[in-house]
Amino acid sequence: MVELTRNGAYLKCSAVHVATGVEASAIGPVTERTGLERIAIAKLKRALASR
Known part of the structure; x- marks a missing residue:
């Protein structure tokens, strides 16, 4: 699952492996x-x- 969250001029992209709950994110x-x-x-x- 990929989730995008906007905060002003920045965007946070979180990628989550649903089966394990492991999450990684990138901001830019x-x-x-x-x-x-x-x-x-x-x-x-x-x-x-x-x-």
């Missing part, structure tokens, strides 16, 4: 939505691989 400018999603998902994959 609103204009970089796809990049933030890509980063958050990559961080989540690394977190799951280290478990």
Whole structure:
């Protein structure tokens, strides 16, 4: 699951693995939505691989 939260000029993208509850997030400018999603998902994959 990917969740986006906007706070002014910034966007927080949280990627959550529903089965385990592991979460990873990335924060950046609103204009970089796809990049933030890509980063958050990559961080989540690394977190799951280290478990």
